[in-house]
Amino acid sequence: MQLSTTGTAAPGEPAAAPPTARRGVARDGSRLRTADLGLRRLGLGLAGVVAVVLLLEIVVRVGLLPQAWFPPPSEIFPDFAGLVTTGELFVPLGQTLQGWVLGILAATVVAVPLGVLIGSLELAHRLTRFMLEFLRPIPPVALIPAAVLIFGSNLDMKVFLIAFGTFWPVLLQTVYGVHDVDPTARDTARSYGLAPRAVLLRVTLPSALPYIATGLRIASAIGLILAVTSEIVVGVPGIGVRITDAQSAGGAEALMYAWILAAGLLGWVLNGALQMAERRLLHWHPSFRPGGGR
């Protein structure tokens, strides 16, 4: 899945299966093997993490990296555990998450309907094309000063920044998805007397959904970056503020890294949750079909 800037980022392959293909036949043997493989993959992944952590520990302990700026993992993890057990973690985590959710929600609520409109009307497509091409490359962080002027250093500013940055991937993916709806599927619905609104709801939106989901996953990563950025740069409450606080406290480097770890884990969990939702909602799509995922 490439990050879409110029081309489409359709997940997997087009929904059309080759006419002769027999897919998704449940084979119990292979399912068992898949479980085995999954376990093996998880084991290897964990082993990799442990190895890197160990390596880091050694590198810091023998002095290859200055311990003043790079506390060893054995100091970071206790600090992180402390954040969890004292509950100190959860308020900033919630604040960062709040900005993320509200920003992406605001972007989606506007971008999806607009994307459907642009994707289905040739005129709208042409009218907006140049404007989109111009607005999209603006780095969202370039808007921070303006956003602070308009909203102040608060949640509104953070939400606006995230909404602006995540608007584009969702919009463009929706446009691509609607553009890419199979004409045969649309003709089928039309030939059975479905009115345009019904065609939109029953055919166009479901078949654009995999694209929109990809857009949301791209947006998720961008949203977290912008949330933490606005916290660090502007000081809007959240994980980012705790990172700068720990940095300037002096002697709290391990705590700083513990907060960084928290931000990383948050991104990892969000991505996993989105992927899970995608797998459930799009179980019919070629890239999620049992046995047929290629």
Added chain:
Amino acid sequence: MLDVRDLTKTYDPAGTPAMADLTFTVGEREFVCIVGSSGCGKTTMLRCLSGLVAPTSGTVTLDGVPVDGPPKDMAFVFQDYSRSLLPWMTVAGNVGFPLPYKGLSKAQVAAATAEALAAVGLADRGDSYPWQLSGGMQQRVAIARALAYQPRILLMDEPFASVDAQTRADLEDLLLDIWRRYDITILFVTHDIDEAVYLAQRVLVLRRPAHVHEVVEIDLPAERDQLATKQLPRFGELRSHVLSSLRAPDPAVLPG
């Protein structure tokens, strides 16, 4: 029941028409096949007949009512079943989803879906997804969807062109069986001459730009059989006749 008169479609005003003065009629309960080589305007013709596209000139009337949009008494079976069936719906969902828009209640939809699936021999596959089925079974789902819509006329666009030969023969016999059991008229487009002669009561030979070059009455016994019918000398004669009609030089384009 289906009356096509002087149907013309020109996409590019400066270019040649895709369809020119197409005229034919299909009677009640008739099984008519249309054969034409690829690029002769079959697709354009079907899109106009089904009301998906408006012709440049000419008229299509179904039971005396002019067709200006997809008619409620007509169902269309597309060649590309894998794209015509919606992958996010189950087989039963695919068969039933157009019916509420025709005004059927939930119970009626369920009943019509079950009956149509039984008619194509897929009564027990309603909960499967189309992509879990073989190509032949998928096309049977598409046929079931058309049947459940309870049309009076079925338009079929090379429906069996992308399945293997054995499956194709089975589907042909299934279709003949359905045609006999249901009160239905069938207009079947194919590029396969054998298939056209085997299925039809009448074969229309389509030439480019889409117009009826010749009408061939198929005077074979009504009961068709893949082996016996195709061994009849008359089958061979009709087959050659249609083939030569397709290939005959067009007087209009002969060098002057």
